[in-house]
Amino acid sequence: MKVFHLWIVFNSCFFMSIYFLSFLLLKYSKRKSVLICIFAVALSVLCEILRIYQAFDAAWPKLIVTIGNILTLQLTAVFLSKRKNSYAVFIGFSSSIFVLAGNIAACAALLVFRNLAAALAVCTLVNAAVFLCMNFLIKEICTNLLSREITIWMCIIPAMCYTTFYLMLYFPVSFENQPEIMFSAGTLLVTVVVLYVLLIQYIYVKSNEKSLLWRNKELHAYIKGIVVQTDSMNAAVQDFRVMRHDMRHKDHLLMELLRDKKYSEAELMLQKDMEYLDRTHLTIYCENTVLNSLLCGLTKNAENQGVRLQISCSVPNHHRIDDYDLAIVTANLLENAIQGVQKRNPAERIVHFKLKAKSREHFFMEIKNPCQPPVKFSKKTGLPVSVQGEGHGYGMMSVHEFVEKYHAHFDCYIENQTFIVRILAVFQ
Numbered sequence: 001m002k003v004f005h006l007w008i009v010f011n012s013c014f015f016m017s018i019y020f021l022s023f024l025l026l027k028y029s030k031r032k033s034v035l036i037c038i039f040a041v042a043l044s045v046l047c048e049i050l051r052i053y054q055a056f057d058a059a060w061p062k063l064i065v066t067i068g069n070i071l072t073l074q075l076t077a078v079f080l081s082k083r084k085n086s087y088a089v090f091i092g093f094s095s096s097i098f099v100l101a102g103n104i105a106a107c108a109a110l111l112v113f114r115n116l117a118a119a120l121a122v123c124t125l126v127n128a129a130v131f132l133c134m135n136f137l138i139k140e141i142c143t144n145l146l147s148r149e150i151t152i153w154m155c156i157i158p159a160m161c162y163t164t165f166y167l168m169l170y171f172p173v174s175f176e177n178q179p180e181i182m183f184s185a186g187t188l189l190v191t192v193v194v195l196y197v198l199l200i201q202y203i204y205v206k207s208n209e210k211s212l213l214w215r216n217k218e219l220h221a222y223i224k225g226i227v228v229q230t231d232s233m234n235a236a237v238q239d240f241r242v243m244r245h246d247m248r249h250k251d252h253l254l255m256e257l258l259r260d261k262k263y264s265e266a267e268l269m270l271q272k273d274m275e276y277l278d279r280t281h282l283t284i285y286c287e288n289t290v291l292n293s294l295l296c297g298l299t300k301n302a303e304n305q306g307v308r309l310q311i312s313c314s315v316p317n318h319h320r321i322d323d324y325d326l327a328i329v330t331a332n333l334l335e336n337a338i339q340g341v342q343k344r345n346p347a348e349r350i351v352h353f354k355l356k357a358k359s360r361e362h363f364f365m366e367i368k369n370p371c372q373p374p375v376k377f378s379k380k381t382g383l384p385v386s387v388q389g390e391g392h393g394y395g396m397m398s399v400h401e402f403v404e405k406y407h408a409h410f411d412c413y414i415e416n417q418t419f420i421v422r423i424l425a426v427f428q
Contacts, residue, residue, distance in 0.1 A: 002052045007120050008106060009048040012099045013041040013073060015127045019095035020077050022135055023142050027082040040076040044069040070096070086152045091142070093158035097192065098134055100165050102127030104186050130193075137197055141204045161192050286313040286355075290323040291330065298334050307338050307349045315357045320427050321406065329402040330355070330365070333421055337369040340419060344370055363408070363425040371419035399423075 017037035026033050047065050055061040077092035078084055106123030110116070168185050250269065257266040285295045295311060302309045315326075337351040352368040403410045408425035 004106070004110060004116060004119060006045070006048060006052060008103050008123060009069070010041070010045050011102055011106075011123050011127055012096075013044045013069070015099045015102070015131055016073055016092075016095040017041055017076075018131060019091065019098065019134075020080055022131075023091045023095075023139060024077065024080055024088060025082040025143065026080055028080065033080055036076065036080060040072055044072050085150075086155060087142075087146060087150045089152065089155045090146065090150050090158070093155055093162060094196070096162045097158045097165075097196070098130050099127055100162070100189055101130045101193065104165075104189055108186060134197075138200050141200055145204055145207055146200065158196075165189065285311050286315040287317050288315040288319075288323065288326075289317065290327055291315050291355075294327050294331060298331065298338075302334075302338050302351070305338060305342055306346060307341055307351060309334070309338075309351050309353060311353045313353070313355045315355060319357045319363070321357065321363055321425070325402055325405065329399050329423070332399055333365075333367050337367050337419070340371055341369050344372075361427060363406070363423070363427075365421075365423045367421045369419050370417060371414060372417065 017040065020037060021030070021033055028036070047068055051061050051065040073096075074089065074092040077095075078088045081088035081091075102123045102125075105126040106119045109122040110119035113119070165185060165188075250273070254266055254269060257263075257269070283296055283299070285292050291313070295309075295313065299309050299311070334351065334353060337353075341349045341351060348370045350369070352366075354366040355364070357363045399410075402408070403423065406425045408423050411420070411422040413420055
C-alpha cells in the first residue's frame with residue numbers, strides 16, 4: 001500500500017503540473033516553467049515519502065502533509081501565472097479535481113483486481129485520458145474566456161469538490177477500509193466533471209451571445225454611418241449638378257458686369273461662389289473608411305440626442321489595429337460617453353474624442369466628457385461598473401478585451417468632474 005499511495009501522489013502532482021503548463025498563461029519561458037514544476041513535484045513527493053515511512057497509519061500527519069502539498073502546488077500555479085489573479089487559483093483547484101479521476105479509478109482497480117501493477121497503470125492511463133479530454137474540450141475556452149472573466153467566488157466550487165472527495169477517500173478512514181464508498185465516489189466524480197464542462201460551455205455560449213449583441217450594435221452604427229455619408233454624397237452631387245447648370249448663366253452675367261466696370265457687383269458674386277465652394281458637403285474625419293463611416297453615424301446619433309461630438313481623428317486606411325476591433329472599442333466608448341452627458345445641462349452635453357494612429361509606431365485614443373461623481377470602478381479591470389442592471393456593461397468588457405489583445409496601456413479616471421479614458425498601444 002505504501003507504493004500505491006506514493007504512486008497516487010506522484011501521478012497527481014505530475015498531471016497537475018501538466019495542467020498548469022497547458023492551461024495557465026505562463027509568466028516564464030516553457031523551459032523555466034517546467035523546471036519550477038519539477039521542483040514542486042519533487043518537494044511534494046519527498047514530503048509524502050517521509051510521511052509514508054514515518055507515520056503511514058497516523059491520520060493527522062496525513063492531513064498535515066496533504067495540506068502542505070496542496071499549498072505547494074496551488075502556490076506553484078499562482079507563481080507560474082503571468083497574472084496573479086483568480087484564474088490562476090481556479091486552474092490550480094480545477095486540476096486537483098481532474099486528477100482525482102485517476103486516483104479513484106486506481107483505488108477501484110486495486111480493490112477489484114487485487115493487482116498493484118494494474119492499479120498503478122490504471123491511475124496513469126485514466127489521468128492521461130482525462131487530461132487529453134479536458135485539453136480538447138475546455139482549454140481554448142479557459143485561456144481565451146475564463147482567464148478574463150473568472151472571479152474568486154468560482155474558485156470555491158473546485159475547492160469544495162476536492163475537500164469532499166478527500167474526506168470520502170482518505171480522511172479519517174482510507175478507502176481500503178471502506179470499499180463500499182468507491183462506487184459513490186466514482187459516480188459523484190463523473191457527475192462533477194460533466195457539470196464542470198457543461199458550466200464552462202454555458203459560460204462560453206453566454207459570452208458569445210453578449211459579444212454578438214455588441215457586434216450587431218457596432219455593425220448597426222457602421223451601416224448608419226454609411227447611410228449618412230451616402231446622403232451627404234448624394235446632396236453634394238445634386239448641388240454640383242445645380243452649380244454646373246447655373247455656371248454658364250453666371251459666367252455671362254459676370255462678363256457683362258466686368259464690361260460695364262461694375263467691379264463691386266462682380267466681386268460680390270465671386271465671393272458668394274467662393275463661400276459656397278468652401279462649404280463641406282461630405283464629412284471626412286479620417287482616411288480610414290470603416291472608422292470614418294462609424295464616426296459619421298455616431299455624430300448623427302449624438303446630434304439627435306442633443307449631444308455635440310468634437311472629433312480630432314487621424315487614422316490611415318492601413319494600420320496595426322484591426323478595423324473591426326477599432327470600430328467596436330470606439331463605438332463602445334463614445335456611446336457610453338454620449339449616455340453619460342444626456343442628462344446634463346445643454347451647454348455641458350459635449351464629448352471630446354481624439355484618436356491618432358501611425359501604422360508602425362503607436363495608437364492613442366482619448367475621450368473626455370463631463371460626469372457627476374461618484375462612479376464605481378471594478379477593482380479587477382479598472383473599468384467603470386454599469387449601474388443600469390442586467391444587459392449593460394458588456395461594452396466596457398469588450399474594451400478590456402481590446403486592451404488585452406493589443407497589450408495596450410489603459411487609463412480611466414475622473415478629474416475635475418470630467419470622465420477621462422485613455423488607451424495607448426506602442427508597436428515594436
